[in-house]
Amino acid sequence: MCLRFILGIALALMLVGRANAYHAYVSNERSNTVSLIDTDAWKVVKTIKVGQRPRGIAYTKDQKYVLVACGDDDTIQMIDTSSNTVADTLPSGPDPELFTASPDGKFLYVANENDNTVTIIDIARRAQVGAVQVGVEPEGMAVSPDGKILINTSETTNMAHFIDPVKHEVVASVLVDQRPRFAAFTPDGTELWVSSEVGGTVSVIDPARHVVKQKIEFAIAGMRPDPIQPVGINITSDDKLAFVALGPANHVAVVDVKTHKVLKYLLVGQRVWHMAFTPDGKYLLTANGVSNDVSVIDVPALKVVNTVQVGELPWGVAMSDH
Amino acid sequence: MKRIGFFFILFTIESVLLSPARAADPRYPDWPCVQPKVPELSATSMWDGPSIADVGASWQDDPKVKDLVDLIAARRTPLDAAKKAISEFITGTPAEKQKKAKEVFAGVFDTLSAQRSEVMDGLERVARKEMDLAGKIEFDVGNLHTLEDKTDADQAKVKTLASEIEWSTRIFEDRRKTIRYVCDVPTTIEQRIFALARAIQQTLN
DSSP: OHHHHHHHHHHHHHHHHHTTOOEEEEEETTTTEEEEEETTTTEEEEEEEOSSSEEEEEEOTTSSEEEEEEGGGTEEEEEETTTTEEEEEEOOOSSEEEEEEOTTSSEEEEEETTTTEEEEEETTTTEEEEEEEOSSSEEEEEEOTTSSOEEEEETTTTEEEEEETTTTEEEEEEEOSSSEEEEEEOTTSSOEEEEETTTTEEEEEETTTTEEEEEEEOOOTTOOSTTOOOOOEEEOTTSSEEEEEOBTTOEEEEEETTTOOEEEEEEOSSSEEEEEEOTTSSEEEEEETTTTEEEEEETTTTEEEEEEEOSSSEEEEEEOOO | OOHHHHHHHHHHHHHHHTSHHHHSOTTOTTOOOSSOOOOOOOGGGTOOSSOOTTTTTGGGGSHHHHHHHHHHHSTTSOHHHHHHHHHHHSOSSHHHHHHHHHHHHHHHHHHHHHHHHHHHHHHHHHHHHHHHHHHHHHHHHHHHHHHHHSTTOOHHHHHHHHHHHHHHHHHHHHHHHHHHHHTTHHHHHHHHHHHHHHHHHHTTO
16 A cells, blocks of 8 residues: 555656656758757757758647758658658748748748748648748748738848738838848737847837837847847747847847846857747757757746757757647 | 860859858958858857956966866867866865866967967968969960960960969869868867856856
């Protein structure tokens, strides 16, 4: 009886211990692999061989696949999350870099870096259903929470294009600072944040009026401005904090979403670009391209608590929604 | 060498000189790498430990610190061996550890930043030579065409000039390959500084 009780407690503790274990998929641009990290052990448990130059990476809404854009193979590969092998492909058009899905998970919108196009794919049919001409070197992609507006940023044209995802046409363009790399809506949909890598700012755009209402600037004590190059933006689901990856500055800025004030800079790994929250929002994982690792930020504590070595030139991180 | 061959050489040279890497940043017209040029590193991009502003060059005054810095900064020292040497050296009371950590990091940062600058200066120097050589090849090819267009062209001169162009082109190509390889070196040095900075900082945790 006593033994059964102890075993029961031990089992319960094991289950509790594993309760936060998720899988993070990290695209390694140079080694042409995806590293699978177990967030309980904080270690790589599998390395998946994928196509050439994997960059943009995200789960499908049904969590059955992780999609990875293989730019030099002109395709998006679908990693089956039960077998962790490449199971299928999507016709992405040339040189896919970043992509985002419609809120219902049916459509995928892909930035084709060398083709000045956003390709629209019906995921279930594995078929292209449209294409929209945008500015030069399209990269950042975002969809408004209601799914009515699609955003693409073009790195050379320095614009955020507002696209009607039904009519497949650009309805407005907003000029931002040089080399816009990433776009993210606040979860409540009232603001669109666009990072400018060379400009060194994040433009906060009113998506209803198509105007920049504020620019967030970054300054790290003792550091010249050149390496401060904002790229990835991740905003907590409660709309309170935004994390902005500052590239070769090796820091992530923590920004108050309401006041747009920078609260803190966290030293992570080298050349930090893209990031993802764990589904419980407790951790933020950052892909550090030069130090070839992933930093783990404890979100409530605003502290870097772990580092996981991955493949060469890690670019992006995908985490499940739940 | 046939005329079409020289057109190909010129095309290659032009495409190298006008490549996106060269046009990427107008502030550094001689920078030959695809990797963006970051002229100076800042210690704060590598280190969020105690400030090293007060250390200056004083780390060189302690022979033990200097020896350790020489050992761990050298690329021939495996990173694991460097980390072991760091943890063996940075010991004592919290105040002693902090002093040693600051000095070792300042030494690593100064030493490897200087090496990185030397490599970057060298890259730009070779890139300038490459530009000059490209200009010479272009000039020689033009002269060769003028010579060849003459009905009574001196064949010996044509042959000599063609051979010179071929030789210059070979040097141009070899240098181009070397530049591409060396372009990775500044990043390799940054990786080492960062890895050592992390190891030093861990001794304070």
